[in-house]
Amino acid sequence: MSKKRINLDPKQRSFDFDTPIQEYETLRIKLLAGPEKPLRVESYEEACIEIAGTVKSAIRSWGGSREELVDAINAYFGTSKRLSIHMLNHYLSKPTEYPLPAVLIYAIQHITGSLETIATLAQAEEARVISGEEVRKLAIGKLDDAIAEMQRLKKEFRGIKK
Incomplete structure (x- = not known):
């Protein structure tokens, strides 16, 4: 007896099963490998510059302006003039003279949705966020x-x- 040949419809969409499995395996290997090499901060100035850089990166990826960020930070803390655009510009442009207050990181990470600043702080201690x-x-x-x-x-x- 001969076997019946099955014809597949060429218009039928196929499922890509390998991609999710590969992503899962990549994530698993990355997590099992452990944290990245710790980021060693050599000086106070370097730490200030690094934090300001991560905040700038978070703002860029968020897509809003600094003015919008200031308004959102003030709304986050429930005040109208707690932070001005001039102070935010100083924090980000001259981080060694005007270090960014740590309390602002709460609002910045909430507004931008980026954990990059906290991840940088954790990486210095061989941790991961x-x-x-x-x-x-x-x-x-x-x-x-x-x-x-x-x-x-x-x-x-x-x-x-x-």
């Missing part, structure tokens, strides 16, 4: 591992019973 999405991916990965282990044990147990 991860977002909520990354935490959820880690939890899913742990659940996947636990489910796989439970299924393996279940198969093993069934094999013993017989």
Whole structure:
């Protein structure tokens, strides 16, 4: 008897199963490798410049202007004139003369959605900051591992019973 040949519709969309698996594997390898090389800060001035640089980068990636950021920071803390555009410009342009107050980082990371400044501070101590999405991916990965282990044990147990 001959086997019936199955014709596939060429217009049918195929699913890319390999990409999510590859992304998962890449993330897993990166996480298992450990933190990056610690960023050693040599001086007070260098630390001020590094923090100002990460804040500037966060503002650029956010896409808003410095004026919008000042308004948002003042709204975040519930004041109208706590921070002026002139002071923010000083903090970012002359960071060694006017170091950025740490309390502003709360508002900046909330408004811009960037954890870059905090990540830089953590990297100096060989630590890593991860977002909520990354935490959820880690939890899913742990659940996947636990489910796989439970299924393996279940198969093993069934094999013993017989």
